[in-house]
Amino acid sequence: MSPEPAIDDLALHGELSANLVGFCRFLRQQGCGIGPGEERDALRALAAIDLKDPQAFHLALRTTLAKTPEEQTLFDDLFDHYWQIWARASELNKPQPNPERERAKTAKATQPRNTAFTSVRDWLKQGEPTEEEREAAGYSPIEVETQRDFKDFGAAELREMGRLLQTIARVLATRFSRRYRPAKKPGRLDLRRTLRANLRRGGELLDLSYRRRTRQKPKLVLLCDVSKSMDLYSRFLIQFIYAFQHAYRRIETFVFSTSLHHIAPMLKSNNIDEALDELAAHVPDWSGGTRIGTSLATFLDEHAALVDHQTVLLIVSDGWDTGDIELLADSMHALQRRSRCLIWLNPLLGSADYKPATRGMAAALPHIDLFAPVHNLQSLKDLVRYLMALRGATAVRRPPRRIVSEMGASHRDAAPPSEPTNVGPTYPTTANWLQRFGVQS
């Protein structure tokens, strides 16, 4: 409730605008986005109401100044607060912003840092995994062959990976809009232009004009697990992240283990070593525990604006979650709903006898549109092939849900033709899927 005397004073002394400017300045200090346009609106609004009515005064200002639900809640708090200060110090005519309110703004305190976390460099330097590490990875039987793949990563492979990622980004991120623009090649008729162009021939339509659909470039968001259990893939992952960021400008990259970090700006450097230094300076918790659920929930809280129905979300993780499984399921669900499609790349999936049975992975599976391995170049090649085929087959918004692809298995000669594993829903083989989508393989 705003104190009566303040409003009386306002009306009586005609200092309305000066006081309002003061109030707006106060709101700005507290983080409300208020521009001169809003101030003018508020002033005009006050002219349209009964100033003697405190509630009307409050509501009129709120309607014109606070433009999101969050801002409106904040506004209600600040409104009372301000006029209390104002009443107390009314002879000064100038509000004293209370430092206590600053607390609300900086409420997001710095997160506690665990000294046990290693830096990105240490994370990369971890050589041969020890037995414990293998156990931490959840799955020890990872073929030697796969491991060799990312140890021997040289410049040539890096370039190759960049090329593959570029293709993946292109496939994922190209989408036809429903808008049109003039085109040279025959396609859809542009009646409007055609008519105009041919009017001089008495309406005989000789020269045809065409239009074509414009292309849109949706965003890609990459969320990459860099926790302890992913150590085995660290070298591959960091290169993957770096190459992806450079292959496609509109990708937003995050890494998480116990907390979430936005690292796209740190990857700008053209030199991977410099980028690594940047990363080391900013991300303290490489190789920590895994709280996928918490990290995804943080992502939803703080970066939800990055995800819209055009965004393709890529999560790279082994699904080894030590945190709140329910939170993981909920966050996955929310992410899938908000995005165009959600792709989960799991390095463990490259192993023939891997079953997505960890609690975290099982919780996440129902919300995944495409589940594919990522552990070496071959798996990326397979992914490209798969996505290309899929795109040719369907112009749908969402790629299929819940598939375990057996890509990646193809290059392993020894691997038996593995039957779909039974975890929850049935997983059709890639071939099945493609058939269902009308692709002849």
Added chain:
Amino acid sequence: MSATAAVQEMLAGQDYIADRHIAMAIHLAQTLKRPLLVEGPAGVGKTEIAKVMAGALDTELIRLQCYEGLDATTALYEWNYQRQLLHIRLDEKSARSTAEREADIFSEDFLLKRPLLQAITRAKPPVLLIDELDRADEEFESFLLEVLSDWQITIPEIGTIRAKEPPYVILTSNRTRELSDAVRRRCFYLWIDYPEFDKEVEIVRNKVDGIDAQLAEEICRFMAEIRLQNLEKIPGVAETLDWAKVLVALHQHHLDPEVVADTLGIVFKDQHDIAQVKESLAEFLERLGVRTKMAPTATHES
């Protein structure tokens, strides 16, 4: 009577129960001629505001439903090509110059007016409802911004059409994506949440003929409680009203667990939600104090 009270009364005349903050937003948007951006969860009566406003002001309601890919030809205007072609054919033999003929077929007669153009060419300012703006893409948003700031539309063949009096504009959004700051800047803002218990009872009693006071209260208490649950699709006021109507049609005077279980599909539009509620329904109703049901049974038995 204060201005907001007048608005509240005006809306009540259209069977719309408005809180004070809703009345204030409408009052300001109307007096200062600014678009009003209405946000809130689905089913709280955002769209309804535009309808009752049109009713109360006795003016036309022009609605533009947004969807992805909505573009100028659907929102603004399009030439009627068929008609133009026909006209050219009919005009073939005339001796008029090409320029004359061109002016002819690009005149207002051949223009298909879409909602935005309609809204600014009406003599009496209509209520323009731009529904679910969050579904349209950002390109459309910026295009809309242009129209909203100038109230004029330029058609190359005809010239600039300017609104004599700008329409009353209501924009709604379900917040499936954030609207741009520019749009928010331009508009006044109204957030509508699920109604408080008392208000919802009032709405139900107002909108559902022949409903029992007790049933109305029980329904609303049920709804208030259910909205606290972790559901896929939280039911809005629209669902409350549907349900109330059904229960009245079934001659119910209080919430009967069996009937509730049978009619859950009206309230919940998601299979998981129905299953979830069904599972804990008994416990749920008990918590709501559906002893009202127990009492008559007890007297019956005694």
